[in-house]
Amino acid sequence: MLETLKALAEPNRLHIVELLRDGPRPVGDMVQRLHLRQPQVSKHLRVLSDAGLVDARVDAQRRIYTLRTAPLQQLDVWLERYRQLWEQNFKRLDALLDEMKTSHRKSKHPKR
Amino acid sequence: MLETLKALAEPNRLHIVELLRDGPRPVGDMVQRLHLRQPQVSKHLRVLSDAGLVDARVDAQRRIYTLRTAPLQQLDVWLERYRQLWEQNFKRLDALLDEMKTSHRKSKHPKR
């Protein structure tokens, strides 16, 4: 979880993840798209790999990297516990709006 | 988005967020729970505040911090684009399992 966040909390690595969202890519491809030198891209890929966010398949001299969704699913699960919080707020807002409408119709002041 | 990730990608700050999930708390309360000195907690709260993840309400000398869900909702939206990916994989897996069952019944080999 924390490792996932640390891995994603770096602009270039986040960018790599976004690239891989569209499908697997070799390293050289990413070197071209990001404005980075090859060693740096390899290092970022190492970090992402250690975090379980990518997988490498060997193709001759090239390594084709693929996005692994498992850590993202984990993040999604973690967020679930917070989703309740804002849904709760939506409900409260709905209630408030409803109360305002009602009080308007009845020409009363909303209480609380 | 990136700022949110950077803010969360630090163990103590993540811990603070988890604490605030249960409701607002004054700084001193968090100092006791986390094994951190007061200045450090204040600084982490500063980072979280800059990222829009917390809000402070003044109560005499104390400041009561509250979790703001907006950045987490944003994270949720970002994840949405990846959720499709693993749901796609689930479908593929379903299809494969289905095919295996079928081929077993018909005593055939699954194709491709």
Added chain:
DNA sequence: TACGAATATGACTTGACACGTATATTCTCT
């Protein structure tokens, strides 16, 4: 008004990490 509680901020130190350069490794092709 003086004092203590609660919190924020500044100066400083240290460790981690992103980047660059150079080099090693592995594979293809001639």
Added chain:
DNA sequence: AGAGAATATACGTGTCAAGTCATATTCGTA
């Protein structure tokens, strides 16, 4: 076997961020 392509790794450097200590600030209370 030799050359070159594609990628990974080692090492050095600068920057930034987390931690600590000391101090400032604000407020309640004796």
